[in-house]
Amino acid sequence: MKFVIVGKNMEVTPALDSAIKEKIGKLDRFFAPETEAHVTLEVKKDRHKIEITIPVKGGIIRSEQSSNDMYVSLDLAVEVIERQIKKYKTKIIDKHQDGGFRKEFIDHDYMEEETIHIERHKQFDMKPMYPEDACVQMELLGHSFYVFCNAETEQINVVYKRKGGTYGLIEPEIG
16 A cells, blocks of 8 residues: 655654554555555644545545544544445445455455335425525525525535534536
8 A cells, every 4th residue: 555644834754644544544454455545744823734644546534633643533434444344345345346456355254234114215406596695595494405506606515514614515527
């Protein structure tokens, strides 16, 4: 596995670099040797955040964790990724393609595939609105996200609450 390690508002020390390569390197048994793990470390006040992104054929495996210690954040992030890989193996890879994973991983059964059961189905009228208005509507409903038709682009968008009280906007990529 190859590593791309970046530090924001901090310097990646040799000890931290070594710990990252050791911990994420344990996931090497799942991936093909040419797979790249993108690791971003960031320190804001007393929060140590780590983002691990591993692109695979047809998708991405990602974990973002933060705590008051970078090594704890690293352990949590690696644990989440390993759990995701094992739990959703049959959903992230097609048995007929390697998807960037090792053959041993594809052939090994980790757990029974969980069935997805849609509990509730909703339909609603979607009037065009601006992202800021969608955020207000989301707050009024008490939801953590809101799907709407963007009045500027006439595309379906999603606004969502982020950590720290900010908002995010998801838009389709055109082109």
